[in-house]
Amino acid sequence: MSRFEYAPAPESRAIVDIKSSYGLFINGQFTDATDGKPFKTVSPASEEVLAEVSEAGPADVDKAVRAARKAFEKVWGPMSGKDRAKYLFRIARLIQERSRELAVLESLDNGKPIRESRDVDIPLVAAHFFYYAGWADKLEYAGVGDDPQPWGVAGQVIPWNFPMLMLAWKIAPALAAGNTVVLKPAETTPLTALAFAEICQQADLPPGVVNIVTGAGRTGQALVEHEGVDKVAFTGSTEVGRAIAKSVAGTHKAVTLELGGKAANIVFEDAPIDQTIEGIVNGIFFNQGHVCCAGSRLLVQESVYDEVLARLKRRMGTLRVGDPLDKNTDIGAINSAAQLAKIRELSQIGEDEGAERWSPECELPAHGYWFPPTVFTGVSQAHRIAREEIFGPVLSVLTFRTPQEAVEKANNTPFGLSAGIWTDKGSRILWMANQLRAGVVWANTFNRFDPTSPFGGYKESGYGREGGRHGLEAYLAH
C-alpha cells in the first residue's frame, strides 16, 4: 500500500530547562538527600541522561512526613476551604501557563508521543486541579456527612506511565479535602513531579503541604510504612499493591489502590467497523500500551473476525513509531530497559505457547527502548499473554460466538479494571455493561478519562475510585 511520507516535525526542546541535578522537595525547599544515593533519569527514546535525581532514604522520608504533618496541623488543616481552593485554582492556572513545557518534559522523560502529552496528559492534569479546586469549599456536600474531615498526611506512590497525570489524580483531591501530601514519583519519570514542586513554589503554596520524594521501591516502601502517614494511595502493579495491603494491615491507615488490568475489548458483528478499528488501536497502542486499563484482550465475534483482523493489520501498518517529540509520532519509546525486557519476555512466551505473532514492518530507532505494535492471534484463555498484564503495545486476540460467551471470557480474569464494547445495538451495550465485572466500561469508545468520571477497579485491580465525587471521598475520613 502506498502512503504519504511525513517530514519530521519535532517539537522544540528549547522550552524546557532541565537542571543537571535535583534534590528532594521537602517543606517548600529543594534539599539534598541525607541517606540515599543519587540516580540518573534517562530519555527512553535516546538513552541520553537527562538529570541526576536524589534517592530519598528513610530519614528523608521521615523529614518529609514530619513537614507534611506540621503543615497539616498548623496551616492547611485549619485553613478555610475557600482559601485552599484558591491555591488549587492557582496551581491549575500555572499548569495551563506552562503546559507546553510540561508536555515536552513529560515526553522526554517518559517516551510518550508529544501528541499525547500535549493533548491528553497535561490538559487533564490542569482539569483535575481545576475540578478538585472547586470541591475544597464544598466538602459538606460530598456525601460523607455534615462535617467531613481529612485523614491528615497522605503518602502517595505513583507509576511511570502517566507521571504528571497520576500526580494530579493523587494530589488534587488530597489537597482539596484538606490533607497534606508526601508523593513519590516513579524512579524512571521524576522530572514533571519536580517541575510540579516548582509550580507549588510559584503558587506560594505553604511549605510542607506538598512534599516530593524521589527514589525507587525502597523509598516508596519507607513512605507507605511510615507511622506518620494516615492515608496511603498507590497506583501501580497488583504485586506491589498486594504488598502494600499487607504492610498496612492492623494499622489505622486508610488505603486506596489502583492496580493492574487485562481489559477485554469486545467487538460484535454489528459494530461500526471504522470506529471500532480506531478504538482497538487507541485501546492497546495509546501510550505504548503502558496503560493499566489498556484493551489488551481483543474479543471478536467469529463472523467478523477475518474482516476485523485484516483491517486492524492494515491500520497498524500506518502507525508511526519513533521520536516522541515528533508531532506525527503515534507510538513512542518503551519507558525503560526493564519494561522492554518484560514485554519481550512475555511476547516470546506467547510465541512459545503457540500463539501467532504479527507486527507491521517498521523501522525502529537505533538507540533507546522500542517495541513494534504487535498482535497475537490464535490465543487461548489459558495463554499467559491472555492472562497477564504485558503493559506494552501487544494485543491478544480471542474470538466468541454469543454475547454470553463474550461475557464469560471477558470476566475470566482476576482483574476487573476496564472493558470495551463495540456494537450498534443500544440494549446490548447496556446488557453487556451490566454483566461485565469491571470498574470502567467504554461503549463504542475506549481510553477516555475525565476529572468528573470515577475510575478504579473490581477484584484484584484494586479498591477505591479516583475522579469525581467518589475520588474525593477517598480522602475524607468516614
Place this chain on the structure above:
Amino acid sequence: MRKTYKLYIGGAFPRSESGRSYVVSNAKGKFLANASQASRKDARDAVVAARKAFTGWHGRTAYNRGQVLYRIAEVMEGRHQQFSAEVSASEGLSISKARAVVDESIDRWVWYAGWADKLAQVVGSSNPVAGPYFDFSLPEATGVVAVLAPQDSSLLGLTSVIAPAIVSGNTVVAVSSFERPLPAITLGEVMATSDVPGGVVNILTGSASEVGPWLASHMDVNAIDLCGIVDPEEATELEIAAADNLKRVRRPAEEDWSADQGMSRLTQYLELKTVWHPIGV
C-alpha cells in the same frame, strides 16, 4: 421439644462435615444446646454456595431484593418469642430487654430493606465530562462477603452486619458469635422461609478464630468484615491473609449496634462502575 441447631449452607441445614459440636451455655453457664462447630470444609462449602447464588441474587431488581429483605422482617416478627428467649438466654438480658433487642433487629431489616432501590441514586452519579459522552456511575455488589459477626450482640449485631451486605446484591458467609450462636441459627431458619434464595446467606456456628483464616485467605471471597475478631493481632493476621486477592477489608472497631448505622457498611461492599458512551447523530 428441643431443637437441633445446625449450620445453614446453600439453603440447607447440614451438621458440620467434621461431625463436631460444642456445648452452648446461657449467660449463667447452664446448658442450652449442642451447636455444630463449623470446619474449614464447611467454610469452603459455604463460599461455593454463596458464589453460586451471587449471579441470581445480584441480577434481581433492587425492588425485589428490598421486598425479600422486608419479608425477612415479617417472618422474624412471627418468631418474636423464640428470638426473645434465645437473645435473653444468650446475652443474659431480661426478657423485656431481649424483646426490645428483637424489635430493633426487625426494624433494622426494614431499614436496610428500604435501601435496596435507593442506593444507586444516592451513591451513583451522572458525570459531566468535558466532551460528547454520556457518562454515568452505578454501584454494584462486590461479590461474596465473609462476615465474622460480633461476639456480643448475637442478633442485632448479626443483623447489622448481614443486611447491609445482601441488600445490594452481595452474598454472605457469616460466622456467628461463638458463645451465642442460637439466634444466628434461628435467623437462618427465617432466611429459609423468607424467599431468600439458598446460598445468599450462609451461617456457620463455631469459632471465628478457627474458620476466619480460611475465609480471609479464600480466593473466591471478595470482602471480609472482621468485626467479630477481638484480638488485634489476630485481626492483623486476617487482614494480611485477605490481601492475597485484595479483599475489601473492614477492620474491627468499636460499634454501637443501637445507634443509627449510617451508610458505611452499605458502601463497604459496593463497587462503582462507570460507563461511557459517545453522543452523536
